[in-house]
Amino acid sequence: MDRVWQVVQRLMQHYRERWRPSETDPFKALVHTILSQNTNFKNEMEAFRNLDKNLGINPETLSKASVEEIAKHIRVAGLHRQKSVKIKKVAQYIVKKYDGDLWKVLKLPLEQARRELMSMPGVGPKTADVVLLFNARKHVIPIDRHIFRISRRLGFVSQNAGYEEVRAVLEKNIPERYYEDAHVLLIQFGRDYCRARKPKCDECFLSDLCPKIGV
DNA sequence: TTCCTGTCGG
DNA sequence: CCGACCGGAA
Numbered sequence: 001m002d003r004v005w006q007v008v009q010r011l012m013q014h015y016r017e018r019w020r021p022s023e024t025d026p027f028k029a030l031v032h033t034i035l036s037q038n039t040n041f042k043n044e045m046e047a048f049r050n051l052d053k054n055l056g057i058n059p060e061t062l063s064k065a066s067v068e069e070i071a072k073h074i075r076v077a078g079l080h081r082q083k084s085v086k087i088k089k090v091a092q093y094i095v096k097k098y099d100g101d102l103w104k105v106l107k108l109p110l111e112q113a114r115r116e117l118m119s120m121p122g123v124g125p126k127t128a129d130v131v132l133l134f135n136a137r138k139h140v141i142p143i144d145r146h147i148f149r150i151s152r153r154l155g156f157v158s159q160n161a162g163y164e165e166v167r168a169v170l171e172k173n174i175p176e177r178y179y180e181d182a183h184v185l186l187i188q189f190g191r192d193y194c195r196a197r198k199p200k201c202d203e204c205f206l207s208d209l210c211p212k213i214g215v
Numbered sequence: 216t217t218c219c220t221g222t223c224g225g
Numbered sequence: 226c227c228g229a230c231c232g233g234a235a
Contacts, residue, residue: 033220033221034221034222036219036220036221037219037220037221037222038218038219038220038221038222038230038231039219039220039221039231039232039233040218040219040220040232040233040234041219041220042219042233042234043219043232043233043234044219044220075231075232076232076233077231077232077233078219078230078231078232078233079221079222079229079230079231079232080230080231080232081230081231082222082223082229082230082231083230083231086222121222121223122221122222122223123222124221124222124223125221125222126220126221126222127220127221127222130220142220143220144220144221145218145219145220145221146219146220147220183220184220187220190220191219191220195218196217196218196219197217197218197235
């Protein structure tokens with residue numbers, strides 16, 4: 001599927017700005033990603049700032065905080081009852097098993113680190129892969145809702161393809177040094193043009209590369 | 216009503 | 226594989 005790489009190159013031309021690293025603390029990145037689950041970016045950021053300001057975001061503090069206290073501060077992000085439990089549990093897990101140091105997991109070989117992350121409460125493949133890519137700098141492409149939708153519409157994968165299949169196709173066709181950009185830009189494209197509802201196909205700069213499956 | 220950088224239990 | 230979880234925005 002060589003169209004994958006054509007699409008990513010086109011995205012990089014269209015969105016001039018390059019993605020630059022931001023959050024270097026892997027535990028904070030993990031909390032960011034848990035808060036972002038099925039939630040829009042704006043509300044996730046607000047929830048993160050609330051939690052950081054009121055309690056502080058580190059494994060020691062959050063492992064001891066009550067679920068209710070955590071939930072109160074992250075309410076705006078939605079799914080707050082589940083997410084508060086996940087955050088507390090994952091903090092406890094990291095304190096107990098890794099002495100509060102997530103780097104002990106991230107420096108493991110990719111597959112091992114991935115399995116270990118996914119065994120943590122609240123951490124599925126998407127969340128694990130985000131931390132692996134942006135903090136551990138491993139060669140993986142996290143597949144989120146937007147990327148799923150885009151990969152199906154553009155015919156990169158079959159309509160019933162699962163997480164691992166989409167990831168494999170993208171990783172195979174995109175040079176490793178562009179994994180971060182590809183992840184970020186595909187999501188941006190999913191928000192701006194290839195939206196779930198009413199995609200802007202008529203003004204899309206990828207029309208010539210798109211079979212428009214299921215739109 | 217639908218959707219948002221998902222995960223988990225049934 | 227499917228629905229529940231949840232507040233906020235369009």
